[in-house]
Structures are given as structure tokens and as C-alpha cells.
Amino acid sequence: MPKLTNKIALVTGGSRGIGAAIAKRLASEGATVAITYTKGAEAAAAVVGAIEAAGGKSLAIQADAADADAVTQAVEKTVATYGGLDILVNNAGTAIPKPFQEATIEELDRVIDINIRGTFIATLAALKHLRNGGRIISIGSCVGERNMTPGLAAYAATKGAVKMFTQGLAREVGDRAITVNNVQPGPIDTELNPAAGDWAAPQIANTALKRYGHVEEIAAMVAFVAGPEAAYITGANLTVDGGTNA
Ligand code: NDP
Numbered sequence: 310m311p312k313l314t315n316k317i318a319l320v321t322g323g324s325r326g327i328g329a330a331i332a333k334r335l336a337s338e339g340a341t342v343a344i345t346y347t348k349g350a351e352a353a354a355a356v357v358g359a360i361e362a363a364g365g366k367s368l369a370i371q372a373d374a375a376d377a378d379a380v381t382q383a384v385e386k387t388v389a390t391y392g393g394l395d396i397l398v399n400n401a402g403t404a405i406p407k408p409f410q411e412a413t414i415e416e417l418d419r420v421i422d423i424n425i426r427g428t429f430i431a432t433l434a435a436l437k438h439l440r441n442g443g444r445i446i447s448i449g450s451c452v453g454e455r456n457m458t459p460g461l462a463a464y465a466a467t468k469g470a471v472k473m474f475t476q477g478l479a480r481e482v483g484d485r486a487i488t489v490n491n492v493q494p495g496p497i498d499t500e501l502n503p504a505a506g507d508w509a510a511p512q513i514a515n516t517a518l519k520r521y522g523h524v525e526e527i528a529a530m531v532a533f534v535a536g537p538e539a540a541y542i543t544g545a546n547l548t549v550d551g552g553t554n555a
């Protein structure tokens with residue numbers, strides 16, 4: 310039997326990039342998977358279609374991670390539709406790369422609201438429903454621990470916050486056998502961080518493996534952490550970065 314059979318998951322920002330790969334991978338392991346998105350209704354529908362075509366169950370919900378009510382309702386809708394929640398993946402995130410001295414207050418608020426506040430709110434809503442043995446998995450970043458890239462100071466700070474939130478929360482929910490972990494990608498080829506973009510060359514140079522990672526390489530770690538073999542891993546920052554932080 311697939312290891313996530315009968316598990317219900319919600320992946321924020323699941324319409325493309327890392328989130329879409331996570332949604333498809335969890336579904337391939339037997340989970341029922343809801344995803345959120347903001348603008349990409351067609352892309353979200355395509356992820357749902359791919360999961361259904363493979364025999365799984367999936368649902369796309371429009372919910373901006375910066376909108377507390379929308380995020381809370383997305384959790385509630387997932388629970389109401391499928392009858393529970395076992396796995397929350399806080400994947401929705403954004404970066405606005407530029408020298409910090411040139412950032413606007415609005416840009417700083419946006420990065421904080423999506424990357425930190427959105428993660429807090431989705432987690433708060435999910436904890437009301439997560440069954441014993443549940444999983445909270447956030448997608449932080451290798452720059453949350455060590456940042457060598459000028460232009461990412463504020464973004465890295467938000468991912469550092471995700472790291473400490475993970476460690477602190479793990480100690481509060483362990484009595485429910487809920488694990489809380491932070492998967493920290495290095496450079497992964499997505500629309501947010503294209504391997505062919507201007508920012509790519511220095512990021513590749515910083516890796517030990519001299520390449521960008523693939524979305525499936527992050528999804529594989531998330532699927533492991535979501536599964537029964539990872540029941541004793543909590544409060545951990547699991548870096549999948551091609552050796553960037555080595
Ligand atoms: P992409 O921009 O490629 O995809 C982001 C996904 O999230 C899309 O499905 C997008 O759909 C959705 N999304 C964007 N903004 C919001 C929002 N406000 N609310 C809800 N959903 C939203 O990003 P990646 O896949 O590259 O990144 C995913 C996560 O991984 C982020 O947290 C990012 O910080 C992290 N990460 C990425 C790395 C990389 O190199 N790519 C490296 C380290 C960490 P829509 O447009 O419809 O909203």
C-alpha cells in the first residue's frame with residue numbers, strides 16, 4: 310500500500326514550481342491533496358487534472374497567502390471536503406531580489422506577509438484540525454541559514470524566521486505526535502528562480518554539485534518527511550541545496 314494512503318494534505322502555492330511537484334509527489338504516494346494559488350487558475354487546474362488522471366483526488370483553492378481569511382478558509386475547505394487534515398506544506402513564498410537599500414516598505418511587507426505571516430496563519434488554522442501524527446512541513450531556504458547572495462537580505466531573514474518557527478513549534482506539538490520540519494532548498498529551477506536567469510551563475514558557482522536542483526528533488530524530501538519513516542524527525546532544518554551551505 311502506498312505510504313500516504315488515507316492521508317489528507319494541503320500544499321500552499323501548489324500550482325507550479327516546487328509546490329506543484331510536492332502536490333503530485335504526495336498524491337503519487339497515496340495522499341489526497343488540496344493546493345492553493347493566487348493567479349494561476351489554469352496551472353492549478355492542470356495540477357489537479359494530473360493528479361486525478363493518475364487516479365488520485367485533488368482540489369485547487371484560490372487563496373493568497375497574504376490574506377489571513379483566505380488562508381484560514383482554504384484550510385477549512387480542505388477539512389470540510391475531505392474530512393480531516395494530516396499534512397500541511399507551507400510552500401507559498403516569494404522573493405523580491407534587490408539591494409536592501411532600494412527596497413520599498415510595500416515590497417518588504419509583501420515578503421514578510423507571504424513568507425512569515427502566511428506560514429503562521431496556515432499553521433494556526435491547520436493545528437485546529439491536524440490529526441495525531443500529523444506533519445507540518447515548511448519550505449524555507451538554504452539562505453535562511455547562510456546567505457551569500459547580495460539582494461536577498463530581507464528574503465533570507467524571512468526564511469530564518471521560518472527556521473526558528475519550526476524549531477520552536479516542534480516543542481509545542483510533540484505531545485500530539487505532530488512533527489514540524491523545515492525543508493531548505495538551494496537554487497531550484499522554477500519561475501521564481503530560473504536556471505537560465507541573470508541570478509543563476511553565482512548560485513551555481515556556490516553549489517558543490519555545480520548545477521541547479523530540480524523541483525522533484527525537493528518533493529522527494531517532503532514526501533519522506535511526510536511519511537511514516539520520518540516519525541522521529543522534528544524541529545529539523547533539512548537542507549537540499551547541492552552543497553551550497555557546505
Ligand atoms: P514559484 O514562484 O515558481 O511558484 C510559487 C507558487 O506559489 C505558485 O504556485 C504560485 O501560484 C504560488 N503563489 C505565489 N504567491 C502566492 C501567494 N501569495 N499565495 C498563495 N500562493 C502563491 O516559486 P518556487 O516554486 O520557486 O518557490 C516555492 C517555495 O520555495 C517558496 O517558499 C520559495 O521561497 C522557496 N524556495 C525556492 C527556491 C528556488 O530556488 N526556486 C530556493 C529556496 C526556497 P500563483 O502564481 O497562482 O499564485
